[in-house]
Structures are given as C-alpha cells and as structure tokens.
Amino acid sequence: MSTDGALGRSRLWPSLLGILLLLMGLAMLAGGIKLSMLGGSLYYLLAGIGLALTGILLLLARRAALGLYALVLFASTVWALWEVGLDWWQLVPRLAMLFALGLVMLLPWLRRPLLRDGAAPVGTGALSVAVVLAGVTALASQFTNPGEIKGQLDRDSVPGMTNTAPAMPDGDWNSYGRSAHGDRYSPLAQITPQNVNKLVPAWTYRTGDLPGPNDPGETTAENTPLKVNGMLYVCTPHSQVIALDPDTGKEIWRFDPKLSTQNAENFKGWAHMTCRGVTYHDDAVYATEQSPTGSASAPVASVCPRRIFLPTADTRLIALNADTGKMCEDFGEKGQVDLRANIGGFTAGGYYSTSPPAVTKDLVVIGGHVTDNVSTDEPSGVIRAFDVHTGKLVWNWDSGNPDDTTPIAEGKVYTRNSPNMWSMFAVDEKLGMLYLPMGNQTPDQFGGARTPESELHAAGLTALDIATGKVRWHFQFTHHDLWDMDVGGQPTLMDLKTADGVKPAVLASTKQGSIYVLDRSNGQAIVPINEVPVPQGAVEGDHTSPTQPKSDLNLMPPPLQERDMWGVTPFDQLICRIDFKSMRYEGPFTPPSLQGSIVYPGNFGVFDWGGISVDPVRQIAFVNPSYMAFKSKMIPAAEIAAQGPRKSETEGVQPNKGAPYGVVLEALLSPMGLPCQAPAWGYVAAIDLTNHQVLWKHKNGTVRDSSPVPIPLSMGVPSLGGTFTTAGGVGFLSGTLDQYLRAYDVKNGKQLWEGRLPAGAQTTPMTYTGKDGKQYVLVVAGGHGSLGTKQGDYVIAYKLSE
Known part of the structure; x- marks a missing residue:
C-alpha cells in the first residue's frame, strides 16, 4: 500500500467536511452581507467568514481548522445566550447544527489527518470546551419555560356570584355559546380533575359530508352542535342539519337543503364553505313569561312550536321543525326566507351567513359574511330581524344608514359595502339588547374611501334594541381599521x-389581544381602556388614526424584534431575518405599505x-390566545394583473377592484413553511376577572400533525375554535393544529387528559347530559381547509368509563 494512497484516503473526510463548511460559510456570508446592509445583526456575516475559512483549512488539512471552528462555536454560543437566553426553541436553530459539526470534528478518523506530526494541538482542547459549553447551554435550557406563567386559583367560588345566564336544564346546550349570553359555561360537574382521565369514546357518528371537487379551499367543519329537545343538532359545511340521539349517536332525522350551487363549477370562486351552528327556538320557553300586568303570556299557535333556524351557504334562512326536520311552512315562503332580497349583486359565495342567527321571543336576527378584498362594491353588512313565526321582516339595521331601521321598501338596496357582522350575536332579553361584534368595510387594508357612517360602527361592539333595531350604544376597538381587526x-x-359592586358586563375578545370589558347596559368601560399612540404613515390616499384603544385586560404579545425570527436551521432563520428587516414594522398597527408591512398580532x-x-x-x-405574524404588501392597481389571479383570501393578490391598491396578505413563514417567529405560537390561559390579572398561561399543543416528521414536540401551536368550562373545574379545547381534544384543570392550567382525533x-x-344521566363531552372533527388540518366528517362523544 502506498503512503500517498493511504494519506489521500485519510484526507477524504476532512475534505468532504471542508467542502460542506465552505459552502455553508459562503451562503451565510452572502445572506449576512444583505442582512447587515439592512441594518441587521453582523453575526451571520462574521460566522459565514469563520465557517468558510474553517472549510478552506480543512481542505488544506491544517490543524488550525479545529481552533478556528472552536472560536466560531464558542462565539455562537455566547451570541445566542445574549440574544435569547436559555430558551430551548430559540437556541436550537442557532446552535444545533454547529454543535453537531463540532462533535464530528472531534471524531478521531476526521481529526487524525490534521495531526500528522502526532502533536495534540491546542485547537482540540478548545474545540472540546466549545462543544461542551454548547451542550451544557442546551441542557440548561430544558429547565426553563419562557413566556409561561405559573399560578393557582385558590377558590371554588366568589361569594354571592352565580350563573345568571338564561335558565335551561343543566344538561342542555341550547345555543351556540350554550346560552344566548355566549358564556360557554356548563353547570355539570360529573367530570372533575380527579376523574377526567377516565374519558373514553362513547360513540362516533360520520355525517358523510366531505369536501367536493369544486368546493372552496376553506371548506371547514366549525360547528358546535346543540343539545336540546332531547336531541343533538349538528350542521355540516354544506348546510345539512342532522338530529342525533345523545346517548348513541344514532341518526334521528336529516335535512339537506340541496344547495343550488353544490359541486357546481362556480363554487370554485367561493372563499368559505362553513356552518358554525344552528339556532333553536321554543315557544314554550316564553309561554310562561309574565307580562307587565302580571299575567302569563298567551302561547303562540304554530305548526312548529319548536324550531331550528338554519343559515345556508346559498343565502337562505330556513326554519325546520325541531322534532321532525321538516320545513315550517308558515315561515317565509314555505319555510325559508331568501336573504338575497335588497342586497344587490354579488359573485357566488360573496354573501351568506356562516354563523347561526340570534333568536328572541319574537324575532330571528341574522347578519352575513361578505368576502374580503374582492371589490369596493360588495353586499351590505345589514342586520335583519324577521318574525320568528312568519318570517316577515320586522326591522333592518344597516351600518351604512344606521338611523333608519324601518323595513326597506321593495326594489331598494341596502348600503353597498357597509361593515358587516359575520360572527355570533349575544343577547340579553332582560335588558332588551343584541350585541354585535362588528367587522370593517372592505377592502381591509385601504380605507381612503370609507364613509363616516361606516367608520363609526366598524371593528367594535354595537348594542341594538331588540324591538326596534335602533342603536343603544357602541364602542370601537380599532379606529380606521387597516389590519382586518374585525371583532370575530x-x-x-x-x-x-367589581370594586363598585356587581355589574352587568359584556366581554369582547379581539384579534389584537385586548379583552374589552364594558357595562352592557350602557357601554361604559369597567376595565380601563387607554388610547395609545401607534405608528403613522399610510399609503397615498389613505390615513391612519393617531391612537388606538388598548384594554388594561389584554394578552397582547410584546413587539417583534429581529432576534425573534426563527427557523429550524441558521439558514432559514437568516432568510426570516432578512424578510423582517426588509419590511416595515414599528410594532402593532404598523400601517400597510408598498414595501410590505408586518402585521402582528396578525x-x-x-x-x-x-x-x-x-x-x-x-x-x-378560560382563553386560548394564538400568536402568528402576517405580512401585507400593497400592490398598485395597475400592477395587479401581472401578479396573476387571486387564489384564496390568503393566496395571491386580493384585487380590491375599485380601490387604488390590491394587497398580498399571507402568513410570515420561512422557506420551509414554518412560522418565522419563534414558538410558542399557542397557549391556554386563565384570567382572574376580579383583578384582571393572568392567573396562569401555558404553551399548548404539538407539531405532530403539521411537521414533516410526526413527532409530538410540545412547542405550543395556534388554535382556531373556542373553549368551554364546567362547574366541575375542567376546561376543554379542541382547536389546536394537532388532532386532539384536551382537558385542563381551570385552577392551574395543568393538562389532565387528551383524546386523539381522526381529523382536525x-x-x-360542548358538553351535555344524556338520557342515561351521564355527562358527555362532544366534538366535531372535520378539519379546516385553509389551515391544512386533516379533513373528515366525524362527530365524537366521550364519557367516563364505567
């Protein structure tokens, strides 16, 4: 064997590693130069030089490579600690790859060719120390939980405080939020922190309603079923209603509205295919009400004394007999009201109600979804109240013409493009008020042409008089909204x-993270709300509000910094940093811009x-805050056509036809499709409402179902959907991006149980009591098209094992 041949083979591994480090170094150097030119960190430039030189020294088989790499690894560890401290998920992309390469360089078969004279260089010891330091740093970070709050509630009740929501049997759930108050609180207590780990599936039902070939991308199963009248009422994305036996899941009846556009070619342009719920009305509930003279109200004669109200995706409001599923012929035109009346033209899917209507003694009241950012000539956001028995229009409240609630005349059209309410109402029949969480006037990111009337009621809470539809009070949470901060x-x-006694409150949660607490009788703040200065400088033709209201009760995140940019490697982290520094960002409410702006909270x-x-x-x-940054970029109207067609509400250019700008709006993601901001992205938390303080806050959920490798890493993921709590002291949440229903101890946030689901x-x-006297927990697992969670058609009920 020749000496030259053996030496050549021994240099192979250092040479291969040298090439790798040289390429890594050059890539990091190029990115580091660009980042430094944007005013960002110099680390990547310097580290790129260090890695490239190490690679060259390895190719030359110089022992100095060890010492130089030791310096790079040591400096990287110190830099990482200076930027993020002992935060595991922040340290991983900074150090993991460099740490692994350091271990490789210490292997004898790679190190030996560099030590041809047999001397033990100082570099070996230095590299060993640097590797150990990086490893110890990573180990120490395992024992920290940045962003979390640990706490313990020390009470089971507050003296004198009770559940004052409208009365119903404890075991029922007769409205979207259990009651018309939207509290999502059940007085059931069979399931406790001590026994919740014994929950097992009781039954599973499949609706058969799955996304079709021409359905929109955002075909979603966002339904919360009702349990009332001895049945469960489920609605599906294609507006079907199914009544189930609560104990067995057996189908009792099904109603299919036969959507006029189902699986039709023009479905492709729709933004959503969603049914969040249906609404129940029972004449008997009101039959025993006392009139002002003290006598009971007379029962209403009706062919359907118990009704289910269904909003359909093809713009109808249908009344069904809750006992049989047949249409109530006395409502509207043989059981339905056409919600296209007086709306004017719109593209398929551009207007319909995705959320259940509100009901009162005499009225069914409904709003509507209006597709964002298509044009400036979209349907009105009008709220309409119909007679609960006849379907006759009683009043209409149009935020573009807010003072005239007289039913619109035939042939007239409601104010085009006025702010809408696509979410769920809350109702206080004792005070005689409906509470509307309002959206804004489309387009979302340009408000140069908005009217004073539309500005007044947008992105806030408006209280209407139930009987007349007149405004009783309103409070705006985002002034001149340019960030799609509609109240969802x-x-x-x-x-x-409170310190001033017990007050009738309304709590409004918002996208920006404030929870506004108002006296629901008059709209006055119970928790202080302060106007805070915000960044200025809108695009030409628009303006910004100098201040925005911020509640003292909030879960708003701190402003992003460059060091918050994240990735699974230093390279996608570097790209995210360049993206961050390339865009405009001055904290919350940074105005949309031509260069691109970061929207955080998104x-x-x-x-x-x-x-x-x-x-x-x-x-x-009990709350589930999520933290995901988005980015928006304004596109001059003349350049929109060159950008290609709009694909969805978060893909492609949103055209904003009629406005001077379109917009590209999307999540702030790395090239690997992961969030550019560091985790955690989702939490569960509890707030003590007696002092407005966060009791506890814990990251929640794993990346098992959203990462290329299905590893259940507990990083804290976003959730879409709500929570509910029980008198038993257990809270539940299912909306995370991983496929689980989870239970928590409401006193300290400890996760007590999780059940694996077959879909998102x-x-x-929700929860209810069956005919067997047992407490059930029920969840609809159908997935979410635009979030990419697994789709399905499952309704699953759990109860305690015997």
Missing part, C-alpha cells in the same frame, strides 16, 4: 364583581371567532 368572537355576557388574531369562555361562579375567563377539530366542543 361572540361577546360574552356575565355579572361581574389577522388570524390573538382571539378569533372562538371567543372566550367564562366561569361566572369562580369569576375567571377547529371547532368549539
């Missing part, structure tokens, strides 16, 4: 203990349509 969650009504929201749940006895709120469950679960 159902308002929550409860009696709240329009996905800290809180979206899932809202919050409250325990009125313990006086706490971006819904709000």
Whole structure:
C-alpha cells in the first residue's frame, strides 16, 4: 500500500467536511452581507467568514481548522445566550447544527489527518470546551419555560356570584355559546380533575359530508352542535342539519337543503364553505313569561312550536321543525326566507351567513359574511330581524344608514359595502339588547374611501334594541381599521364583581389581544381602556388614526424584534431575518405599505371567532390566545394583473377592484413553511376577572400533525375554535393544529387528559347530559381547509368509563 494512497484516503473526510463548511460559510456570508446592509445583526456575516475559512483549512488539512471552528462555536454560543437566553426553541436553530459539526470534528478518523506530526494541538482542547459549553447551554435550557406563567386559583367560588345566564336544564346546550349570553359555561360537574382521565369514546357518528371537487379551499367543519329537545343538532359545511340521539349517536332525522350551487363549477370562486351552528327556538320557553300586568303570556299557535333556524351557504334562512326536520311552512315562503332580497349583486359565495342567527321571543336576527378584498362594491353588512313565526321582516339595521331601521321598501338596496357582522350575536332579553361584534368595510387594508357612517360602527361592539333595531350604544376597538381587526368572537355576557359592586358586563375578545370589558347596559368601560399612540404613515390616499384603544385586560404579545425570527436551521432563520428587516414594522398597527408591512398580532388574531369562555361562579375567563405574524404588501392597481389571479383570501393578490391598491396578505413563514417567529405560537390561559390579572398561561399543543416528521414536540401551536368550562373545574379545547381534544384543570392550567382525533377539530366542543344521566363531552372533527388540518366528517362523544 502506498503512503500517498493511504494519506489521500485519510484526507477524504476532512475534505468532504471542508467542502460542506465552505459552502455553508459562503451562503451565510452572502445572506449576512444583505442582512447587515439592512441594518441587521453582523453575526451571520462574521460566522459565514469563520465557517468558510474553517472549510478552506480543512481542505488544506491544517490543524488550525479545529481552533478556528472552536472560536466560531464558542462565539455562537455566547451570541445566542445574549440574544435569547436559555430558551430551548430559540437556541436550537442557532446552535444545533454547529454543535453537531463540532462533535464530528472531534471524531478521531476526521481529526487524525490534521495531526500528522502526532502533536495534540491546542485547537482540540478548545474545540472540546466549545462543544461542551454548547451542550451544557442546551441542557440548561430544558429547565426553563419562557413566556409561561405559573399560578393557582385558590377558590371554588366568589361569594354571592352565580350563573345568571338564561335558565335551561343543566344538561342542555341550547345555543351556540350554550346560552344566548355566549358564556360557554356548563353547570355539570360529573367530570372533575380527579376523574377526567377516565374519558373514553362513547360513540362516533360520520355525517358523510366531505369536501367536493369544486368546493372552496376553506371548506371547514366549525360547528358546535346543540343539545336540546332531547336531541343533538349538528350542521355540516354544506348546510345539512342532522338530529342525533345523545346517548348513541344514532341518526334521528336529516335535512339537506340541496344547495343550488353544490359541486357546481362556480363554487370554485367561493372563499368559505362553513356552518358554525344552528339556532333553536321554543315557544314554550316564553309561554310562561309574565307580562307587565302580571299575567302569563298567551302561547303562540304554530305548526312548529319548536324550531331550528338554519343559515345556508346559498343565502337562505330556513326554519325546520325541531322534532321532525321538516320545513315550517308558515315561515317565509314555505319555510325559508331568501336573504338575497335588497342586497344587490354579488359573485357566488360573496354573501351568506356562516354563523347561526340570534333568536328572541319574537324575532330571528341574522347578519352575513361578505368576502374580503374582492371589490369596493360588495353586499351590505345589514342586520335583519324577521318574525320568528312568519318570517316577515320586522326591522333592518344597516351600518351604512344606521338611523333608519324601518323595513326597506321593495326594489331598494341596502348600503353597498357597509361593515358587516359575520360572527355570533349575544343577547340579553332582560335588558332588551343584541350585541354585535362588528367587522370593517372592505377592502381591509385601504380605507381612503370609507364613509363616516361606516367608520363609526366598524371593528367594535354595537348594542341594538331588540324591538326596534335602533342603536343603544357602541364602542370601537380599532379606529380606521387597516389590519382586518374585525371583532370575530361572540361577546360574552356575565355579572361581574367589581370594586363598585356587581355589574352587568359584556366581554369582547379581539384579534389584537385586548379583552374589552364594558357595562352592557350602557357601554361604559369597567376595565380601563387607554388610547395609545401607534405608528403613522399610510399609503397615498389613505390615513391612519393617531391612537388606538388598548384594554388594561389584554394578552397582547410584546413587539417583534429581529432576534425573534426563527427557523429550524441558521439558514432559514437568516432568510426570516432578512424578510423582517426588509419590511416595515414599528410594532402593532404598523400601517400597510408598498414595501410590505408586518402585521402582528396578525389577522388570524390573538382571539378569533372562538371567543372566550367564562366561569361566572369562580369569576375567571378560560382563553386560548394564538400568536402568528402576517405580512401585507400593497400592490398598485395597475400592477395587479401581472401578479396573476387571486387564489384564496390568503393566496395571491386580493384585487380590491375599485380601490387604488390590491394587497398580498399571507402568513410570515420561512422557506420551509414554518412560522418565522419563534414558538410558542399557542397557549391556554386563565384570567382572574376580579383583578384582571393572568392567573396562569401555558404553551399548548404539538407539531405532530403539521411537521414533516410526526413527532409530538410540545412547542405550543395556534388554535382556531373556542373553549368551554364546567362547574366541575375542567376546561376543554379542541382547536389546536394537532388532532386532539384536551382537558385542563381551570385552577392551574395543568393538562389532565387528551383524546386523539381522526381529523382536525377547529371547532368549539360542548358538553351535555344524556338520557342515561351521564355527562358527555362532544366534538366535531372535520378539519379546516385553509389551515391544512386533516379533513373528515366525524362527530365524537366521550364519557367516563364505567
């Protein structure tokens, strides 16, 4: 064997590693130069030089490679600790790859060719120390939980505080938020922190309603079923209603509205295919009400004394006999009202109600979804109240013409493009008010042409008089909204203990993270709300509000910094840093711009349509905040055509036809499709409503179902859907991006149980009592098209094992 041949083979591994480090170094150097030119960190430039030189020294088989790499690894560890401290998920992309390469360089078969004279270089010892330091740093970070709050509620009740929501049997769930107050609190207590780990599937039902070939991308199963009248009522994405036996899941009846556009070619342009719920009305509930003279109200004669109201995806409101599933012929035109009346033209799917209507003694009241960012000539956001028995229009409230609630005349059209309410109402029949979480006037990111009337009621809470539709009060949460900060969650009504006594409160959760707490009788703030200065400088033709309201009760995240940019390797982290520094960002409410702006919190929201749940006895709120940054870029109208067609509400250019700008709006993601901001991205938390303080806050959920490798890493993932709480002290949530229904101890946030689901469950679960006297927990697992969770058609009920 020749000496030259043996030496050549021994140099193979250092040479291969040298090539790798040289390429890594050059790539990091190029990115580091660009980042430094944007005013970003110099680390990547310097580290790129160090890695490239190490690679060259390895190719030359110089022992100095060991010492130089030791310096790079040591400096990287110190830099990482300076930037993020002992935060495991922040340290991993900074150090893991460098640590692994350091271990490789210490292997004898790679190190030996560099030590041809047999001397033990100082570099070997230095590299060993640097590797150990990086490893110890990573180990120490395992014992920290940045961003989490540990706490313990020390009470089971607040003296004198009770559940004051409208009365119903304890075992029922007769409205989307259990009651018309939207509290999502059940007085059931069979399931406790001590026994919840014994939950097992009781039955599974499959609706058969799955996405079709021409359905929109955002075909979603966001339904919270009702349990009332001895049945469960489920609605599906294609607006079917199914009545099930609560104990067995056996189908009792099914109603299919035969959508006029189902599986038709023009379905492809739709933004959503969603049914969040149906609404129940029972004449008997009101038959025993006392009139002002003290006598009972006379029962209403009706062919359907118990009704289910269904909003359909093809713009109808249908009344069904809750006992049989047959259409109530006395409502509207043989059981239905055409919601296209007086709306004007719109593209398929551009207007319909994705959320259940509200009901009162005499009225069924409905709003509507209007597709964002298509044009400036979209349908009105009008709220319409129909007679609950006849379907006759009683009043209409149009935020573009807010003072005239007289039913619109035939042939007239409601104000085009006025702010809408696509979410769920809350109702207080004792005070005679409806509470509307309002959206804004499309387009979302350009408001130069908005009218004073539309500005007044947008992105806030408006209280209407039930009988007349007149405005009783309103409070705006985002002034001149340019960030799609419509109020998505159902308002929550409860009696709240304060230093000034018990007050009737409404809690409104918002995308920006504030929870606004108002006296629901008059709209006055119970928890202080302050106007805070925000960044200025809108695009030409628009303006910004100098301040925005911020509640003292909030879960708003701190502003992003460059060091918050994240990735699984230093390279995608570097790209995210370049992206971050390339865009405009001055904190929350940074105006949209031509260069691109970061929107954080994003329009996905800290809180979206899932809202919050409250325990009125313990006086706490149970919440699931999410933190995902988005980015928006304004596109001049003349350049929109060159960008290609709009694909969905988060893909392609949103055209904003009629406005001077379109917009590209998308999540702030790395090239690997992961969030650019560091985890955690989702939490569960509890708030003590007696002092407005966060009791506890824990990251929640894993990346098992959203990463290329299905490893259940507990990073804390976003959730879409709401929570509910129980008198038993257990809260439930199913909306995370991984496929689980989870139970938590509401006193400290400890996860007590999880049940694996066959599909995503971006819904709000619920609980009820069966005919067998047992407490059930029910969840719809159908997935969410635009979030990419696994789709299905499952309704699953759990109860305690015997």
